[in-house]
Amino acid sequence: MTNTKNIKNGSLYFNELKSxxxxxxxxxxxxxxxxxxxxxxxxxxxxxxxxxxxxxxxNSYLGVKNRRAVDSLPPLPQxxxxx
Numbered sequence: 001m002t003n004t005k006n007i008k009n010g011s012l013y014f015n016e017l018k019s020x021x022x023x024x025x026x027x028x029x030x031x032x033x034x035x036x037x038x039x040x041x042x043x044x045x046x047x048x049x050x051x052x053x054x055x056x057x058x059n060s061y062l063g064v065k066n067r068r069a070v071d072s073l074p075p076l077p078q079x080x081x082x083x
Contacts, residue, residue, distance in 0.1 A: 021061035
């Protein structure tokens with residue numbers, strides 16, 4: 001990525017320098033964003049060091065090992081929905 005215009009807050013990106021997936025929290029300026037990796041402290045990162053995380057990287061970050069097992073879980077209850 002070259003600037004913050006193409007980066008979406010809350011999305012997962014792969015940090016090429018640290019070789020790990022990080023969640024973008026917000027914009028610092030035109031070329032840097034705040035990111036977070038699980039329990040690590042928040043840090044500012046250059047957008048040129050980020051790329052969109054691939055599916056296996058995304059699943060690994062979220063801890064999804066067996067997608068079928070997750071898909072077979074019952075739906076979450078809906079709060080405030082009648083009928």
